[in-house]
Amino acid sequence: xxxxxxxxxxxxxxxxxxxxxxxxxxxxxxxxxxxxxxxxxxxxxxxxxxxxxxxxxxxxxxxxxxxxxxxxxxxxxxxxxxxxxxxxxxxxxxxxxxxxxxxxxxxxxxxxxxxxxxxxxxxxxxxxxxxxxxxxxxxxxxxxxxxxxxxxxxxxxxxxxxxxxxxxxxxxxxxxxxxxxxxxxxxxxxxxxxxxxxxxxxxxxxxxxxxxxxxxxxxxxxxxxxxxxxxxxxxxxxxxxxxxxxxxxxxxxxxxxxxxxxxxxxxxxxxxxxxxxxxxxxxxxxxxxxxxxxxxxxxxxxxxxxxxxxxxxxxxxxxxxxxxxxxxxxxxxxxxxxxxxxxxxxxxxxxxxxxxxxxxxxxxxxxxxxxxxxxxxxxxxxxxxxxxxxxxxxxxxxxxxxxxxxxxxxxxxxxxxxxxxxxxxxxxxxxxxxxxxxxxxxxxxxxxxxxxxxxxxxxxxxxxxxxxxxxxxxxxxxxxxxxxxxxxxxxxxxxxxxxxxxxxxxxxxxxxxxxxxxxxxxxxxxxxxxxxxxxxxxxxxxxxxxxxxxxxxxxxxxxxxxxxxxxxxxxxxxxxxxxxxxxxxxxxxxxxxxxxxxxxxx
Numbered sequence: 001x002x003x004x005x006x007x008x009x010x011x012x013x014x015x016x017x018x019x020x021x022x023x024x025x026x027x028x029x030x031x032x033x034x035x036x037x038x039x040x041x042x043x044x045x046x047x048x049x050x051x052x053x054x055x056x057x058x059x060x061x062x063x064x065x066x067x068x069x070x071x072x073x074x075x076x077x078x079x080x081x082x083x084x085x086x087x088x089x090x091x092x093x094x095x096x097x098x099x100x101x102x103x104x105x106x107x108x109x110x111x112x113x114x115x116x117x118x119x120x121x122x123x124x125x126x127x128x129x130x131x132x133x134x135x136x137x138x139x140x141x142x143x144x145x146x147x148x149x150x151x152x153x154x155x156x157x158x159x160x161x162x163x164x165x166x167x168x169x170x171x172x173x174x175x176x177x178x179x180x181x182x183x184x185x186x187x188x189x190x191x192x193x194x195x196x197x198x199x200x201x202x203x204x205x206x207x208x209x210x211x212x213x214x215x216x217x218x219x220x221x222x223x224x225x226x227x228x229x230x231x232x233x234x235x236x237x238x239x240x241x242x243x244x245x246x247x248x249x250x251x252x253x254x255x256x257x258x259x260x261x262x263x264x265x266x267x268x269x270x271x272x273x274x275x276x277x278x279x280x281x282x283x284x285x286x287x288x289x290x291x292x293x294x295x296x297x298x299x300x301x302x303x304x305x306x307x308x309x310x311x312x313x314x315x316x317x318x319x320x321x322x323x324x325x326x327x328x329x330x331x332x333x334x335x336x337x338x339x340x341x342x343x344x345x346x347x348x349x350x351x352x353x354x355x356x357x358x359x360x361x362x363x364x365x366x367x368x369x370x371x372x373x374x375x376x377x378x379x380x381x382x383x384x385x386x387x388x389x390x391x392x393x394x395x396x397x398x399x400x401x402x403x404x405x406x407x408x409x410x411x412x413x414x415x416x417x418x419x420x421x422x423x424x425x426x427x428x429x430x431x432x433x434x435x436x437x438x439x440x441x442x443x444x445x446x447x448x449x450x451x452x453x454x455x456x457x458x459x460x461x462x463x464x465x466x467x468x469x470x471x472x473x474x475x476x477x478x479x480x481x482x483x484x485x486x487x488x489x490x491x492x493x494x495x496x497x498x499x500x501x502x503x504x505x506x507x508x509x510x511x512x513x514x515x516x517x518x519x520x521x522x523x524x525x526x527x528x529x530x531x532x533x534x535x536x537x538x539x540x541x542x543x544x545x546x547x548x549x550x551x552x553x554x555x556x557x558x559x560x561x562x563x564x565x566x567x568x569x570x571x572x573x574x575x576x577x578x579x580x581x582x583x584x585x586x587x588x589x590x591x592x593x594x595x596x597x598x599x600x601x602x
Contacts, residue, residue: 020061020080024095028338028520028578032345033091038082044347046126046202047150048378049434050216051299056113056205058166059083063107066098073135073167074105081106083203084126086196089341098197099186100173106199109163119207121159124152126201126373128170129342130179135167145420147172147180148371148392149427150201172197178417180394180424182369183334183567190526193568196342201373210235211288212296218284218434219466220304222322225271227254227302229264233288236260241289246282246302248272253282260288273322274303274436276363279384281436303381303436307467309482309502317502318557318600319468321386321439325600328386328439328558329593330364331357331574332507335372336567338520338577342370351379352579353564358383360574360586361593366473366506366560369393369445371428380437388440388470388560389432391425395449410476411451418451422459429463440468446487447475454480473506489562490528490540492548497555504558505551509544510572513537513583518576520568527572528562538585545592552599559596 021038023029041059045051063077064087085092087104098104112121123134129147133140137160142153174195175185185192215232231242240260246253246268254266272280284300308320318325333353337344344350350373357365364386371392380387395417413421425443432438441460444450450472457471457480471480474487477496484498485506492508512527513534519525531537541561548559566573574584 021082021093023090023339024093025090027090028518029090030337030339030345030349030579032349033339036082036091036345041082042084042202042347044375046124046204047374049300049374050213052206052208052297054116054207056110058108058110058203058205060108064094065105066096066102067105069101069103069171071103073107073169077105077107083108084199084201085343086129086200086341087198088194088196089343090339091343091345097186097195098172100171100176104170104172104198106166106168106170108166110166110205111163112159112205113207116207120154120156120210120212122152122206122208123155123166124150124202124204124206125199126150126203127371128168128199128201129196130172130177130181131170133169135165135169137165138167145179146424146427147196148424149431150374152206168199170198178395178414179420180392182392182394183336188568189524190569193336194341200342209295211240211290213286213288213298215430216284216286216298216300216434218300218302220302220306220436222271222273222304222306225267225269227266227268227304229266229284229286229302231260231264231286231288233260233296236288237290239290243287243289245285247285248282250283268304271304274305274381274384275321276358276384276386279303279382281381300434301381302434305436307439309468312600315499316555316557317498317500319439319502325557325602326363327552327597327600328364328388328504329561329597330362330366330385330388331360331561332368332563333357333365334368334563334565334567335370335376336565336577338568347375349579350376351383353575354379354383354385356575356582357564358385359590361590361597363597364388364439364558364560365564366390366442368563369448371431374431377432377435377437381435385437386439387435387437388442389428389438390442390445390473391421391428393445393448395421395451410447410453411449413449413451421449421451421456425456425460426463429460433464438467440470440483442470442473444472444475447472450475453478457481468502470504470506483558491544492551492556492559494551494554494556502557503555504560505548505556506558506560507562508548508559509541509561510563511537511540511544512570512572514571515576515581515583518566518578518581519571520566520577525569525571527570530571534583534585537583538588541584541589542592545596549596549599552596557600 064081065077136158217230288296366388468482470483473485487507510528512530566577
């Protein structure tokens with residue numbers, strides 16, 4: 001009888017939640033939108049590179065309100081919003097704009113499991129765009145600026161018995177501010193898209209002991225058969241110990257112990273190397289020990305691989321993977337969704353774009369002026385694909401960004417804008433440091449907000465010498481960093497060459513094909529060139545590929561095709577924006593792509 005009552009209760013809650021939410025508007029939807037259950041939204045563990053067994057997901061229906069900036073918490077709210085979808089998105093159930101003169105408020109309650117009594121309780125946010133203030137039981141517990149990286153607060157001192165009240169306030173100026181924003185703009189048009197305001201990644205709770213692991217940083221060195229791991233611990237003493245185990249399919253292959261604060265160095269002789277063709281990952285287990293007792297333990301993973309550059313037998317500087325010349329070839333991937341905007345509707349959807357990129361025969365993705373949730377990078381690690389990671393642009397209006405591009409001038413930023421750029425870029429690099437798929441850092445795109453290029457490039461390289469730095473993809477060119485990056489639309493062209501750095505074609509293509517029934521808008525759809533059939537698009541794609549092959553011999557060491565999917569008014573994707581139609585002949589595209597990727601094989 002109890003089981004029957006419980007089942008009925010769960011059914012009632014599910015029906016009740018469904019009654020309070022439905023996707024808003026009549027824009028395009030992906031196939032995964034129909035599968036959303038507001039009681040179980042993005043239920044997967046959000047940080048698989050550092051995983052604990054206990055956690056609580058706070059995604060779901062929250063109260064929301066949009067108020068003029070500067071007002072106090074509202075007494076009544078406007079309705080329900082489905083977290084973690086941005087308020088402007090269809091899947092939020094709201095689809096309203098906010099703007100820079102208003103603030104977005106969220107509210108919900110939660111209870112802390114009795115088993116967590118005596119633990120520190122960490123409140124995690126995957127990402128919130130842009131300025132966030134967090135209140136627990138009417139006490140401000142912390143604030144954060146930055147739209148692309150995770151942050152958390154220890155809320156243990158502010159808890160009470162029974163139900164807890166959680167309120168979040170967000171302000172985002174989009175293009176009326178200096179903050180990084182990528183392709184967001186208050187007036188979407190052309191290559192500029194719908195704003196994303198507020199919570200757009202998973203919100204979750206995690207219980208930990210007072211002594212706990214805060215961060216892991218792994219650095220492989222295949223030349224010395226060595227893996228170095230740095231463990232950052234909170235509330236440690238000089239006597240605390242960190243223990244690291246590295247495993248291959250459950251078999252222990254290396255282990256080490258050190259005092260907290262000391263790096264652990266492990267010898268991995270005859271290591272299995274990671275590559276897109278063989279994406280082998282070692283499992284890791286990290287424990288914190290005090291007086292012989294394990295007080296914290298996380299599971300993680302790592303890979304042995306090397307990103308470098310070297311001159312080939314013809315004197316051309318090539319990118320190398322594991323000390324072998326390796327041509328990086330992949331699509332410009334903007335990571336936008338018609339129903340979720342910045343947020344994929346499900347983990348299955350998140351994997352889909354990566355898997356199709358692999359299916360198309362590419363070995364790399366350029367993640368364009370956006371940063372993804374942690375699970376996306378783990379999927380890249382596991383599936384095997386290299387990532388060029390852009391810094392989201394900002395610091396000026398899009399109009400000035402384009403002026404900056406055409407005039408060839410570095411931007412002059414205010415000290416506040418410059419300091420924020422450095423803060424957010426460092427946070428992004430720190431966030432992604434241990435993911436083996438990351439191969440190249442890209443601080444600037446096409447001179448959009450580009451400033452102090454040599455200084456920023458050198459600073460980026462000093463912060464992470466294990467990867468290559470592409471100082472400005474298609475932007476103002478200075479002799480700095482590891483890469484000279486050219487953009488040319490629609491066909492490949494090599495109009496500059498650098499004998500001392502890697503030369504790449506950072507963007508080309510943009511072959512458009514609008515498909516009725518799969519368009520974000522009925523008119524003003526564009527690509528750099530447009531055709532009327534899949535065959536015509538594929539023919540043009542293959543023609544560009546054959547041309548690119550000759551330029552690889554002449555000096556190109558990487559290339560990026562625009563783009564993975566259509567995005568809003570852009571119809572130059574290999575896949576429609578709703579992910580329902582692959583617009584090219586997949587077999588023909590895979591064949592030419594594989595030929596391109598193998599051009600440097602010996």
